[in-house]
Amino acid sequence: xxxxxxxxxxxxxxxxxxxxxxxxxxxxxxxxxxxxxxxxxxxxxxxxxxxxxxxxxxxxxxxxxxxxxxxxxxxxxxxxxxxxxxxxxxxxxxxxxxxxxxxxxxxxxxxxxxxxxxxxxxxxxxxxxxxxxxxxxxxxxxxxxxxxxxxxxxxxxxxxxxxxxxxxxxxxxxxxxxxxxxxxxxxxxxxxxxxxxxxxxxxxxxxxxxxxxxxxxxxxxxxxxxxxxxxxxxxxxxxxxxxxxxxxxxxxxxxxxxxxxxxxxxxxxxxxxxxxxxxxxxxxxxxxxxxxxxxxxxxxxxxxxxxxxxxxxxxxxxxxxxxxxxxxxxxxxxxxxxxx
Amino acid sequence: xxxxxxxxxxxxxxxxxxxxxxxxxxxxxxxxxxxxxxxxxxxxxxxxxxxxxxxxxxxxxxxxxxxxxxxxxxxxxxxxxxxxxxxxxxxxxxxxxxxxxxxxxxxxxxxxxxxxxxxxxxxxxxxxxxxxxxxxxxxxxxxxxxxxxxxxxxxxxxxxxxxxxxxxxxxxxxxxxxxxxxxxxxxxxxxxxxxxxxxxxxxxxxxxxxxxxxxxxxxxxxxxxxxxxxxxxxxxxxxxxxxxxxxxxxxxxxxxxxxxxxxxxxxxxxxxxxxxxxxxxxxxxxxxxxxxxxxxxxxxxxxxxxxxxxxxxxxxxxxxxxxxxxxxxxxxxxxxxxxx
DNA sequence: GTGAAAGCGCTAACAG
DNA sequence: CTGTTAGCGCTTTCAC
Numbered sequence: 001x002x003x004x005x006x007x008x009x010x011x012x013x014x015x016x017x018x019x020x021x022x023x024x025x026x027x028x029x030x031x032x033x034x035x036x037x038x039x040x041x042x043x044x045x046x047x048x049x050x051x052x053x054x055x056x057x058x059x060x061x062x063x064x065x066x067x068x069x070x071x072x073x074x075x076x077x078x079x080x081x082x083x084x085x086x087x088x089x090x091x092x093x094x095x096x097x098x099x100x101x102x103x104x105x106x107x108x109x110x111x112x113x114x115x116x117x118x119x120x121x122x123x124x125x126x127x128x129x130x131x132x133x134x135x136x137x138x139x140x141x142x143x144x145x146x147x148x149x150x151x152x153x154x155x156x157x158x159x160x161x162x163x164x165x166x167x168x169x170x171x172x173x174x175x176x177x178x179x180x181x182x183x184x185x186x187x188x189x190x191x192x193x194x195x196x197x198x199x200x201x202x203x204x205x206x207x208x209x210x211x212x213x214x215x216x217x218x219x220x221x222x223x224x225x226x227x228x229x230x231x232x233x234x235x236x237x238x239x240x241x242x243x244x245x246x247x248x249x250x251x252x253x254x255x256x257x258x259x260x261x262x263x264x265x266x267x268x269x270x271x272x273x274x275x276x277x278x279x280x281x282x283x284x285x286x287x288x289x290x291x292x293x294x295x296x297x298x299x300x301x302x303x304x305x306x307x308x309x310x311x312x313x314x315x316x317x318x319x320x321x322x323x324x325x326x327x328x329x330x331x332x333x334x335x336x337x338x339x340x
Numbered sequence: 341x342x343x344x345x346x347x348x349x350x351x352x353x354x355x356x357x358x359x360x361x362x363x364x365x366x367x368x369x370x371x372x373x374x375x376x377x378x379x380x381x382x383x384x385x386x387x388x389x390x391x392x393x394x395x396x397x398x399x400x401x402x403x404x405x406x407x408x409x410x411x412x413x414x415x416x417x418x419x420x421x422x423x424x425x426x427x428x429x430x431x432x433x434x435x436x437x438x439x440x441x442x443x444x445x446x447x448x449x450x451x452x453x454x455x456x457x458x459x460x461x462x463x464x465x466x467x468x469x470x471x472x473x474x475x476x477x478x479x480x481x482x483x484x485x486x487x488x489x490x491x492x493x494x495x496x497x498x499x500x501x502x503x504x505x506x507x508x509x510x511x512x513x514x515x516x517x518x519x520x521x522x523x524x525x526x527x528x529x530x531x532x533x534x535x536x537x538x539x540x541x542x543x544x545x546x547x548x549x550x551x552x553x554x555x556x557x558x559x560x561x562x563x564x565x566x567x568x569x570x571x572x573x574x575x576x577x578x579x580x581x582x583x584x585x586x587x588x589x590x591x592x593x594x595x596x597x598x599x600x601x602x603x604x605x606x607x608x609x610x611x612x613x614x615x616x617x618x619x620x621x622x623x624x625x626x627x628x629x630x631x632x633x634x635x636x637x638x639x640x641x642x643x644x645x646x647x648x649x650x651x652x653x654x655x656x657x658x659x660x661x662x663x664x665x666x667x668x669x670x671x672x673x674x675x676x677x678x679x680x
Numbered sequence: 681g682t683g684a685a686a687g688c689g690c691t692a693a694c695a696g
Numbered sequence: 697c698t699g700t701t702a703g704c705g706c707t708t709t710c711a712c
Contacts, residue, residue, distance in 0.1 A: 062689035231628030263603025288571030
């Protein structure tokens with residue numbers, strides 16, 4: 001036993017340990033570990049080898065503490081929202097391109113958004129990015145006072161808070177235009193209840209229907225963000241004497257529920273009824289689903305969110321970036337029954 | 341302007357700022373912020389008030405750096421795996437019960453597991469909990485050398501690595517027993533391809549079928565963890581002269597794809613074909629789905645994972661905890677066609 | 681009940 | 697190319 005490979009049971013090697021083992025100063029080890037110029041090739045190799053043997057991993061916490069800026073972005077997201085998953089994945093990439101790390105804080109039925117946000121704050125991230133937040137104006141304002149804050153996929157009038165979102169009114173209008181062009185006259189919208197963006201989508205639906213002279217057959221149902229909400233709404237619609245020939249759902253999850261009920265009750269899609277989702281999340285892309293949906297392009301939103309957050313950090317004024325969504329025509333929409 | 345409410349543009353107030361504003365030492369502020377005894381009620385109130393006005397939030401990083409133990413658990417999970425979402429939610433709760441924080445590191449198509457694990461290591465969490473890891477033996481061993489490591493829902497023989505999982509063989513056997521009791525003779529299993537646990541489930545399926553004397557009509561298809569895999573498998577089965585009357589899918593996502601194809605092609609569930617999922621994730625619980633599935637009880641797995649990880653931290657030997665799953669009978673299984 | 685001082689693991693100037 | 701010194705924001709003795 002030479003005592004070099006100190007298989008520590010509980011305590012992990014520090015930079016000082018590596019320096020000692022290599023017989024040099026910690027500063028030099030730091031230079032090597034960061035890969036910055038200032039060490040000879042020989043030293044570099046030797047230190048790296050020793051560090052690896054010892055199982056040394058730099059302490060991110062100490063590192064960030066020492067640096068003036070933490071280069072850390074905080075993100076809250078909903079664990080069970082596929083579109084949030086898409087966004088988070090893209091945010092990792094966008095942040096990495098700028099040399100930023102990301103710290104995640106999840107929201108779930110048993111973990112409130114305010115808890116999640118609090119955790120971020122304590123991590124001292126330079127900015128907080130909230131996906132589809134449901135925070136009240138009050139709390140949002142408080143948060144914004146604590147540090148740069150940016151909302152994704154939700155609007156707010158709270159000053160100082162950045163916003164990155166798709167144009168919800170335009171998005172739903174795209175869906176309605178598409179359906180109208182296919183000859184649909186009786187179209188229903190299963191909305192997102194109180195969810196972020198749902199009032200815009202509702203409004204966009206009504207306006208677009210009006211533009212096509214279909215205001216009288218426009219129908220809006222209280223829905224939600226889940227498959228259950230969609231399923232419930234669709235069952236309700238099917239109970240009518242004359243169900244609509246097309247449904248615009250609040251999001252892909254909701255549309256999935258709609259499709260499920262239709263399949264189950266033996267209604268052909270799109271032969272009998274057409275369905276449009278929203279988000280172009282992974283749910284819409286499955287080969288067996290091929291859902292027509294409105295794409296928010298997670299990559300672009302993520303990119304804008306990260307750059308918007310960093311703008312806030314740099315002291316620039318909060319802004320609202322609204323992205324034009326586009327329709328992705330897949331297999332769940334077709335001509336209205338009896339239409340050429 | 342009294343200069344007290346320093347609406348700092350970029351820099352956040354530190355403990356020293358609060359101490360200065362309150363005219364006391366930082367040590368005392370620390371006592372107050374942590375809520376430990378050692379300060380008069382009057383001081384406590386005053387400091388809390390001042391801190392709040394200044395928007396002061398303790399720096400978690402500095403705090404953990406100073407404390408000998410970080411009381412931090414790292415968790416890697418897949419962003420698009422609903423069951424992982426369930427587990428993460430429960431892990432938050434289990435960790436909180438022990439006064440531990442959780443740091444998340446996501447795995448996604450564009451973010452490899454090794455990247456995610458590396459991020460955890462640098463965060464200096466006391467232990468790493470990997471959900472459904474696909475890491476190779478080599479890498480797992482390396483990781484285990486770096487710090488306490490625990491696998492959830494996956495087995496490994498790497499020494500020193502803790503394991504918490506459901507009994508996959510027994511779980512699938514439960515499904516087969518249930519179906520056999522309902523009179524099904526021709527049952528197929530759409531497996532998880534190379535996913536963690538899939539070989540056990542495959543084996544459990546074959547063994548259980550053998551026990552019922554059904555080895556000749558037991559059929560195993562290469563599947564996967566996604567809806568697409570399930571859909572593809574089911575379509576393949578339906579193309580047969582005599583499709584099976586029941587399908588055991590690798591997981592709920594896979595089963596969802598199966599159900600979708602069946603609905604779409606007009607096959608009654610469970611009238612014509614019964615379907616069993618695995619995980620009892622949110623996908624199985626939807627009112628419109630009501631999927632019969634094998635429950636792994638996320639809460640119990642999470643609890644065991646956290647306590648197992650802390651055991652490792654405490655220096656206790658790595659162990660494997662295997663939990664007996666149970667069958668949740670819902671609406672996607674019923675008597676085989678022609679069976680009493 | 682309160683304060684002074686040391687130091688967690690690291691990086692950022694500077695010297696040499 | 698390499699070492700010394702200081703200190704990031706906090707907690708922790710140990711005095712008073």
